[in-house]
């Protein structure tokens with residue numbers, strides 16, 4: 001029996017302080033009072049970006065100029081089986097004053113420290129993924145460090161030994177069918193059943209990765225390890241849609 005999936009888009013809106021926006025679901029909707037990322041159902045004939053722009057304007061009165069596809073998630077509620085597409089919206093990609101047009105509430109939240117509840121049940125992994133810093137720097141000997149809204153995240157991995165240790169973060173597995181389509185320069189390694197690391201050789205590999213991630217999105221972050229010659233590309237990778245970048249750094253003290 002085929003299951004009808006409800007196609008939903010939702011926006012991870014960021015502000016200049018690196019916080020992200022959650023809002024409560026209004027009275028009259030399923031899971032009223034639960035917290036979510038603003039968004040809603042994609043209408044027939046509408047693109048995902050157009051749906052996101054319409055929903056964010058209807059719910060919060062803000063305008064979205066652009067949004068980067070991020071993670072995806074399918075989830076079966078009693079009321080619907082949903083296919084959720086999350087988009088990252090950077091501070092320069094949205095404008096307007098936030099208004100609660102549907103009598104909902106909103107809150108700016110820090111990654112890793114949520115003080116609103118209850119959350120929509122489908123969103124747990126998404127909230128955990130947000131606690132991953134976008135960029136971590138370090139070396140294999142000393143581990144990699146980055147900042148999220150709460151503080152420092154540290155992790156270490158030994159690609160050869162296929163072992164990952166980490167603190168204050170979560171690195172679950174991505175879908176293998178997407179991994180098989182990637183332009184492997186060095187094949188991806190599953191690390192202790194906890195995540196996937198991928199080490200591209202050229203910027204074009206990363207562009208191909210991002211095209212594949214847009215076509216076949218994954219439900220957890222893909223961590224891209226950048227060798228030294230690709231480090232200066234890190235600033236453009238976020239726009240391309242890379243989830244998490246790990247770079248070698250001189251100073252790891």
Ligand SMILES: Nc1nc2c([nH]c(=O)n2[C@H]2C[C@H](O)[C@@H](COP(=O)(O)OP(=O)(O)OP(=O)(O)O)O2)c(=O)[nH]1
Nearest residue numbers: 008010029036037038039040041080082120122123
């Ligand atoms: N907007 C949003 N919906 C989410 C999130 N997580 C999650 O599981 N959902 C689910 C809840 C709902 O079943 C579905 C969104 O549908 P909705 O009823 O809110 O959509 P809508 O705003 O278009 O509502 P309506 O016009 O039909 O009243 O997706 C999230 O973070 N944001």
